[in-house]
Amino acid sequence: MDIKKSLGGFVGQVKRAAEVAAPIINPVGTAVAKKLADQFKPAAVQPAPVTAPADPMAGLGAEQKAKLQTALAGGSGPAAQTVAQAALAQASTLPQAEATKLLNVAAMNPGGPEGVAMAKVFSSPTWLASTPAQKGQILDVASTASPKGLDALATLAQQGKLNSPDAKGGTLLSNLQALATQPQAPEISGSKPPDLSRQAVLDDVLKETANPQLVQQGPADTCGVTSTQYEMARRNPGEYARIIAGLTGRDAKVELAGGPALKLHVDSLDKQPADTRSGTDRLFQSAGMEFANGSDGYNPVDDKSTNASTGRSRAGLTENEARDLTRAMFNKPNTNVFDVQGQGPAVVAKLQASDRTKPVTLNFTQPNGRGHAVSFDHVENGRIFFRNPTVAGTGPSNLANARVEANGLESMSIADFQRQGRSVTGEL
Secondary structure, rough: HHHHHHHHHHHHHHHHHHHOOHHOOOOOOOOOHOOOOOOHHHOOOOOOOOOOOOOOOOOOOHHHHHHHHHHHHOOOHHHHHHHHHHHHHOOOOOOOOHHHHHHHHHOOOOOOOOHHHHHHHHHHHHHHHHHHHHHHHHHHHHHHHHHHHHHHHHHHHHOHHOOOEEEOOOOOHHHHHHHHHOOEEEHHHHOOHHEEEHHHHHHHHHHHHHHHHHHOOOOOHHHHHHHHHHHHHHHOOHHHHHHHHHHOOOOOOOOOOOOOOEEHHHHHHOOOOOOOOOOOHHOOOOHHHHHOOOEEEEEEEOEEEOOOOOEEEEEOOHHHHHHHHHHHHOOOOOOOEEEEEHHHHHHHHHHHHOOOOEEEEEEEEOOOOOEEEEEEEEOOEEEEEEEEEOOOOOOOOOOOOOEEOOOOOOEEEEEHHHHHHHEEEEEE
16 A cells, blocks of 8 residues: 555545544544543643654554555455544654554454444544643553453543542553553562453453442452442542552552552452452452551451451451541541431431532441441432442342442432441541
8 A cells, every 4th residue: 555645635534434434433422522520621731743754654563554554445344444544544643653552552453342442532532632642651551451441441531531630640541551561569470360460450440440330349348448449439540540550560559648558468369269359359458458457467368357466356347447548548637437326317417418529438237237338429309329339230239228229329218327327437
């Protein structure tokens, strides 16, 4: 193919292709830009002058170049042709190094799920507002992610979340790039557990920040930590990615926004047979349990914290321990525990008046005497709505008198909450 000739009439070709293939390239159209939440709005950038490469394909290997040329010529089907055209058009606006990186990603499978996901990325407000350096970060992530991870990356780009800040001056995107490129902790890279490979950890963080409902406690008694993890992925995706990047990075630890370091719990690396959690669920929750349980030592194998002096073992965390974890994770020093049994109506009034911008946990006493923690969402029509970390789905809740809603949340009448609730933890 004569590349210069192809590029000569390329602008009109891309416009026509975009019109024909709009459902592939931009399935949600301009509605995406209008619905971006303010806190995730892409940062305004002043694009620096870019020297367009004379031949965007110059840095490709023979195999990648042949795949793209076939796709451009329509030999791989109309979807692949549209993806290849969009990729080449984007590559022609980038420096040569980023252009080569982009086309290598596009050549993976232009007619398959990878190509469709990247077409969504290219049409997103985030990509279009990004600098060449930021586009390079996106492509580093795309080069490492699996097809499911790429699909989550496309969702994050269209949601506008990639510029979500962390607590140390970075963003979700910069931390995703770290997960895609940094050396892993020796404890992880040495044991090579399948669900903690570089790609698996990156995929987990992509999926969990795109859809925090995926965070779950599985069979472990980690409801308090899991609720904190869900709130972090939901409210502060950039910080969530920074924490996972720190735990899995070379130093195997990360300084929290409002407290000391959270450290990788090496005994959590091996997955137990009945454990249904993702690798990142397991690492985050085990590290959180060890951080919050005081002088006791947490054992992920038997899911118990044991006092070395007395030998006493226990499950889960106390409300005060979970409170301290929230304070450190979110840098919310005014987080407190409110007694539902002693101050039920007053606590409900605080929940009704809450602005829903801060993490709040509801703590229940189960019929067997054990506690359970869930993430508060809102109060509506005499019911309290919350997210249960057990991920009940369409089945019954593990909480008596709770109703599973179609959107994945659960709800309980205010009267039942005042009877069954033990405490509320948050800044109210």
